[in-house]
Amino acid sequence: MLIKRLYPHQAQRSSSAALFKHSGLYFANDEWPMTIRHRSYFFDQGILFECRQCGACCTGDPGIVHVYHDEVESIARYLSEGVLSFIEKYLYTINREYGIKEHADGQCYFYQDGCTIYPVRPGQCRTFPFWFENLRSSKKWRQVSKACPGIGSGKLYYKEQILKIINSTFVDHVNNIP
Numbered sequence: 001m002l003i004k005r006l007y008p009h010q011a012q013r014s015s016s017a018a019l020f021k022h023s024g025l026y027f028a029n030d031e032w033p034m035t036i037r038h039r040s041y042f043f044d045q046g047i048l049f050e051c052r053q054c055g056a057c058c059t060g061d062p063g064i065v066h067v068y069h070d071e072v073e074s075i076a077r078y079l080s081e082g083v084l085s086f087i088e089k090y091l092y093t094i095n096r097e098y099g100i101k102e103h104a105d106g107q108c109y110f111y112q113d114g115c116t117i118y119p120v121r122p123g124q125c126r127t128f129p130f131w132f133e134n135l136r137s138s139k140k141w142r143q144v145s146k147a148c149p150g151i152g153s154g155k156l157y158y159k160e161q162i163l164k165i166i167n168s169t170f171v172d173h174v175n176n177i178p
Contacts (some may be wrong), residue, residue, distance in 0.1 A: 042138040050154020062106035067098040130165040
């Protein structure tokens with residue numbers, strides 16, 4: 001099967017539900033280039049992980065937690081808030097997207113002895129710790145593992161599952177470009 005390569009300006013207009021970026025190009029369909037799927041990674045044997053809702057990733061250093069337009073509606077509905085009221089109270093605008101406001105210490109507004117929106121948390125939260133930047137090297141993964149007690153126990157995620165999670169983060173981003 002041939003994989004259609006799309007440049008960023010084409011990807012934004014594509015109706016494909018599955019796009020991901022590799023080497024500066026966006027790819028259509030749910031097919032990974034052979035170089036990605038079949039190369040060797042430190043996680044070839046899989047990774048154990050289970051979220052313990054400890055808040056280590058929600059209360060640490062300040063950062064941006066992106067919330068896409070479709071997620072805004074879902075979270076607002078879950079909290080029984082109107083969309084505009086929800087945006088005003090809990091979000092700020094970043095380049096036509098949104099980020100969750102944080103307390104002065106960097107803690108997410110939705111973390112109070114556990115995630116108060118866990119069933120509808122944003123994709124960025126759902127895919128942690130399987131972010132591209134965390135999986136680029138075993139050294140980086142060890143650093144993340146020290147901060148996250150859920151790594152090393154729980155469900156076994158196989159290499160193919162991990163690659164699909166990484167792919168989904170690109171798909172979420174591209175599909176939510178207004």
